[in-house]
Amino acid sequence: MRGKDTQQSALFSYLSPEDRVPADHPLRPVRLMVDLALRELSPVFNQMYVAFGRPSIAPEKLLRALLLQVLYTVRSERMLMEQLEYNLLFRWFVGLNADDPVWVPTVFSKNRDRLMEGDVAQKFFDRILEQAEAANLTSDEHFSVDGTLIEAWASQKSFQRKNQPEQPPPDDPGNPTVNFHAEKRSNDTHESKTDPDARLARKSGGHESKLACRGNVMIENRNGLVVDTELVQPSGKAERDAATLMAERIEGTERVTVAADKAYDTRDFVAGMRDLNVTPHVTQNEKRPGGSAIDARTTRHTDTRSASASGLKRSSAG
Secondary structure (H helix, E strand, O other), rough: OOOOOOOOOOOOOOOOOHOOOOOOOOHOEEEEEEHHHHOOOOOHHHHOOOOOOOOOOOOOOHHHHHHHHHHHOOHHHHHHHHHHHHHHHHHHOOOOOOOOOOHHHHHHHHHHHHHHHHHHHHHHHHHHHHHHHHHOOOOOOEEEEEEEEEEOOOOOHHHOOOOEEEEEEEOOOOOOOOOOOOOOOOOOOOEEEHHHEEEEEEOOOOOEEEEEEEEEEEEEEEOOOOOEEEEEOOOOOOOHHHHHHHHOOOOOOOEEEEOOHHHHHHHHHHHHHHHEEEEEOOOOOOOOOOOOOOOHHOOOOOOHHHHHHHHHHHHHOO
């Protein structure tokens, strides 16, 4: 017998979002780790908020939502709020009941800015890393570093000449017509009016230049977990400077290894690593003028090349 295509929705539901999420879903162990870290951060939240006035978005829910945005690559907070309207998995992870209203995107953004100003993201990251170290999931000897460009929320139109006199308002002040073709633009003479910290940069030759910041990560080579991050302004040596800063923060006095690609094969970087009691497992760049900075202290070991390659593969995957 053929079933009927009934369109009328049920009025009541007796299943919570918790019952809808499979027991083996990968977000379940993530939620356990996140909840433990947030409980440890509760005293920090108490210091950030006053005991009276209009209640804000719970910082725990806000951080869980931001984590979902990263894990599922949701490209805007407006789309994240849209997902929270109908995605029961997202509602369960954030801690919203099926009937709870979703926040207005602008309100969510303002609460997020307030939370980030208290350096909560770094404290949250540190608590998660402590859990990984307690479970013996991280290596304290072998690391890899790499960097990428994080595109700024600023358009090319905002990249204007410094100290430029005020122009009469265009026909469309919100989206003016700007013709910057054939104009020589550089970070020395121009800056973004909407994000002054952003710099015009490109990842490598053949790629277009974008307004961006330089994001850098250090991972450990046991399970490929991120153990440190550094955000800097792009420059010719920003990646190497960030790697040096992260290497300085490695705890302990024993010698460690740091793998990197051939962009790090410079004499200053290699010498700086050795001064920090770090063995640089850097891919050799024989085409560099003067040859590679990696000498027999590293290349005499037969497993150096494979160790470096293994670390770089994990870094690229992270």
